[in-house]
Amino acid sequence: MALLFLSMPERAAVWQPLFEAAGVEMIVGEAAVTDPAAITHLVCWVPPQDLRRYPNLQVVISTGAGVDHMPPMPEGVQLARTLAPGIEEMVRDWVVMATLMLHREMPIYLGQQREGRWQNRPVPLARGTRVGIMGMGRIGQLAAETLRGMGFDVAGWSRSGRAVAGVEVFGATGMEDFLARSEILICLLPLTAETRGLMDASFFAKLPQGAKLVHAGRGAQLDMAALKEALDAGQLASAMLDVTDPEPLPEDHWAWDDPRIVITPHVAASTDAREGAQHALAVVRASREGTEIPGLVDQTRGY
Numbered sequence: 001m002a003l004l005f006l007s008m009p010e011r012a013a014v015w016q017p018l019f020e021a022a023g024v025e026m027i028v029g030e031a032a033v034t035d036p037a038a039i040t041h042l043v044c045w046v047p048p049q050d051l052r053r054y055p056n057l058q059v060v061i062s063t064g065a066g067v068d069h070m071p072p073m074p075e076g077v078q079l080a081r082t083l084a085p086g087i088e089e090m091v092r093d094w095v096v097m098a099t100l101m102l103h104r105e106m107p108i109y110l111g112q113q114r115e116g117r118w119q120n121r122p123v124p125l126a127r128g129t130r131v132g133i134m135g136m137g138r139i140g141q142l143a144a145e146t147l148r149g150m151g152f153d154v155a156g157w158s159r160s161g162r163a164v165a166g167v168e169v170f171g172a173t174g175m176e177d178f179l180a181r182s183e184i185l186i187c188l189l190p191l192t193a194e195t196r197g198l199m200d201a202s203f204f205a206k207l208p209q210g211a212k213l214v215h216a217g218r219g220a221q222l223d224m225a226a227l228k229e230a231l232d233a234g235q236l237a238s239a240m241l242d243v244t245d246p247e248p249l250p251e252d253h254w255a256w257d258d259p260r261i262v263i264t265p266h267v268a269a270s271t272d273a274r275e276g277a278q279h280a281l282a283v284v285r286a287s288r289e290g291t292e293i294p295g296l297v298d299q300t301r302g303y
């Protein structure tokens, strides 16, 4: 079994000694492949065009948490996303920061600061403020736990509606009720055919008036024109976006200068090299032992 590594050289430098210590062959870069048949695992963000070059490929591992950028896998090739506690903790941190920033009206205060204006506004309590998290996977659950610990009244939404201890989770048919209670809405959903364009005008209309949006899912889930309309109409008060469509937004896009929006350049998480390597080694081990691949993606579902 050999793993072909197609990512950044500085990451390769961290991975190599860990693979050596584990006795797993790791090849860096396609140019270094002498026997394509030896490659059983491939780590990359975007895979090379022709995966059929590797006839014994078993698993492609995305270096990140998302896999929506991946092409369909050849027959028999499994797809995994990187499972790393650091990714989950980083996104949790970004989500908590963004939630607090919107809750405490930082977009308004940042605007006032730019104008040299000292003006207070009513100070809201976190306790009892209703937060809704769309996407109750590992990251959603971690964010829910922290926000609950701060006193927010947290509910979740997931397609399955699977129960999570201590959090009311709405399922597929509960979206309207979930939105109706979400004063701060957090999107952590994966991009799938179902979630593409999900956040549009009719979606925003179901939120309480003056709701706030925290978006760390994927840019293509958000209709930016509908966001602007909802902000202009007062249906939404503010938004914090770590993802946009396209990334980056064009230089002259209205959102750059909109004082109600804070944008970060898709930085909620970045896979820690050591944790990424440990996950990849666990995948190779699972392949060897015939056990469940950690982070295995259901390719029909898309996440």
Ligand code: GLV
Residues within 6 Å of the ligand: 063, 064, 065, 066, 067, 269
């Ligand atoms: C980032 O968005 C990732 O998928 O890791």
